[in-house]
Amino acid sequence: MSDAERLDGILAMLRERGGRLTTARRAIITALVGSRSHVTADELSATVRAAHPDVHLTTIYRCLDTLEEIGVVDHVHLGHGRAVYHLNDEIHQHLVCERCQAVVEVPDSLFDDLAARVKGRYGFTIRPHHFAVLGRCAACQ
Amino acid sequence: MSDAERLDGILAMLRERGGRLTTARRAIITALVGSRSHVTADELSATVRAAHPDVHLTTIYRCLDTLEEIGVVDHVHLGHGRAVYHLNDEIHQHLVCERCQAVVEVPDSLFDDLAARVKGRYGFTIRPHHFAVLGRCAACQ
DNA sequence: ATCTTTGCAAACTTTTTGCACCAAT
DNA sequence: ATTGGTGCAAAAAGTTTGCAAAGAT
Numbered sequence: 006m007s008d009a010e011r012l013d014g015i016l017a018m019l020r021e022r023g024g025r026l027t028t029a030r031r032a033i034i035t036a037l038v039g040s041r042s043h044v045t046a047d048e049l050s051a052t053v054r055a056a057h058p059d060v061h062l063t064t065i066y067r068c069l070d071t072l073e074e075i076g077v078v079d080h081v082h083l084g085h086g087r088a089v090y091h092l093n094d095e096i097h098q099h100l101v102c103e104r105c106q107a108v109v110e111v112p113d114s115l116f117d118d119l120a121a122r123v124k125g126r127y128g129f130t131i132r133p134h135h136f137a138v139l140g141r142c143a144a145c146q
Numbered sequence: 147m148s149d150a151e152r153l154d155g156i157l158a159m160l161r162e163r164g165g166r167l168t169t170a171r172r173a174i175i176t177a178l179v180g181s182r183s184h185v186t187a188d189e190l191s192a193t194v195r196a197a198h199p200d201v202h203l204t205t206i207y208r209c210l211d212t213l214e215e216i217g218v219v220d221h222v223h224l225g226h227g228r229a230v231y232h233l234n235d236e237i238h239q240h241l242v243c244e245r246c247q248a249v250v251e252v253p254d255s256l257f258d259d260l261a262a263r264v265k266g267r268y269g270f271t272i273r274p275h276h277f278a279v280l281g282r283c284a285a286c287q
Numbered sequence: 288a289t290c291t292t293t294g295c296a297a298a299c300t301t302t303t304t305g306c307a308c309c310a311a312t
Numbered sequence: 313a314t315t316g317g318t319g320c321a322a323a324a325a326g327t328t329t330g331c332a333a334a335g336a337t
Contacts, residue, residue, distance in 0.1 A: 025311050025316060046302080061319050066302065068317095082223055087301065100270045109268055119260045127250055128284025129241050143269025166291055166336045187326080202294050207327065209292095227302090227325065 008038045011092075015077050022075060032057045033068045043081070043089035043099075043108055081137055102142035109142060149179045152233075156218050163216060173198045174209045184222070184230035184240070184249055222278055243283035250283060 006014075015034050016026055024030075036052040037044070044052075046069065050062045069090050072078035080088045081099055098116060100109040120131045147155075156175050157167055165171075177193040178185070185193075187210065191203045210231050213219035221229045222240055239257060241250040261272045 023316085027311070027317060029318070059319080062301095063303080063320080064318060082226070088226075100264065100268065100272070102270075103273065109270055111264065111268060115260060115263060119256060122256060123241065123252065127241065127252060128287070129243075129250055129281055130287060131241070131279055131281040132244065138272055140264075140270055140272040146269070146271060164291085168292060168336070170293070200294080204295080204328080205293060229326085 011038050011094075015072070018075050018077060019071070024071065028057065029053075029060045029064050030068055032060055033065055034072070037072075037078070037090070037092060043091045045087045045089050047087070049090065099137040100142070101137040101139055102145050103139050104141060104145040107142045107144070108137075152179045152235075156213070159216050159218060160212070165212065169198065170194075170201045170205050171209055173201055174206055175213070178213075178219070178231070178233060184232045186228045186230050188228070190231070240278040241283070242278040242280055243286050244280050245282060245286040248283045248285070249278075 012031075012034055015038070016031070019030065020026060032053045033049065036049055040049070040052060046062065046065050049069075050060070050065050053060050053065065069078055069080070073080065073090075077093055078090055079093045080090045082088050097110040098113055100111060101107070102109075116131065123129050123131055153172075153175055156179070157172070160171065161167060173194045174190065177190055181190070181193060187203065187206050190210075191201070191206045194201050194206065210219055210221070214221065214231075218234055219231055220234045221231045223229050238251040239254055241252060242248070243250075257272065264270050264272055
């Protein structure tokens with residue numbers, strides 16, 4: 006799936022929801038699709054501003070909220086303070102190095118065992134995608 | 147180990163490190179030891195203020211920082227925004243319900259398998275205590 | 288006497304909100 | 313013509329910092 010197709014798909018979902026296809030949204034979603042990884046609202050804002058200097062950070066947040074409601078985007082708290090946003094097309098878990106901040110993405114399936122055990126013993130259903138797991142990456146041991 | 151012993155132990159560690167035993171610190175650590183679970187800086191401040199109305203929230207933060215440097219306290223980001231602090235004597239992982247905010251503590255050992263696999267495949271060492279795992283508790287399914 | 292710790296006020300960072308205007312349908 | 317989206321400014325929430333005064337050693 007190309008970036009253009011991805012963009013169109015998201016725009017279509019927005020329209021279905023009764024949303025409007027504004028310049029700002031197009032720019033934000035384009036930037037999000039283009040930046041292939043995890044971005045903070047701030048970073049996204051910088052990218053968007055390159056082409057559309059008038060798009061306000063507030064609008065970024067509101068757009069990301071909307072996309073999250075639709076289920077297209079998810080956000081994760083990687084560290085102290087800021088959150089990062091990413092497209093939701095492949096679900097993965099984040100390992101974040103406490104030292105160098107590197108983000109390692111690992112398949113969700115690694116957590117299946119843990120999830121099953123926690124479910125069995127505590128009745129708790131893990132939804133792991135929302136928070137990062139911290140530690141030390143290979144390079145920083 | 148009684149609360150009083152625990153308090154004394156922590157005060158001793160502080161002293162060893164060249165720290166001073168102030169009224170504020172005594173009050174904060176007492177409150178921390180007394181409140182048997184996870185507290186936000188704010189909650190801790192409220193408890194401390196009951197007996198010592200003059201201890202400022204800033205001081206709470208600075209004291210918690212110091213205790214964290216010593217290794218006595220750890221803090222965890224349970225949700226969006228505030229962090230919770232807890233004594234470091236039994237290491238456990240936090241499961242937090244996204245709906246009712248309940249905190250379920252589970253033994254660290256549940257994560258051993260996951261940690262081993264992540265270590266093997268990605269060279270990443272998980273230090274899981276720092277962040278919460280989100281999901282739905284038994285009552286909120 | 289020294290040097291850490293404290294209180295206070297103010298800054299800071301990230302995110303949210305109120306409101307009048309604009310623009311997509 | 314609607315009504316949802318946007319920009320702006322300002323508030324909120326949580327935490328940190330600078331500095332002079334207080335307090336522990």
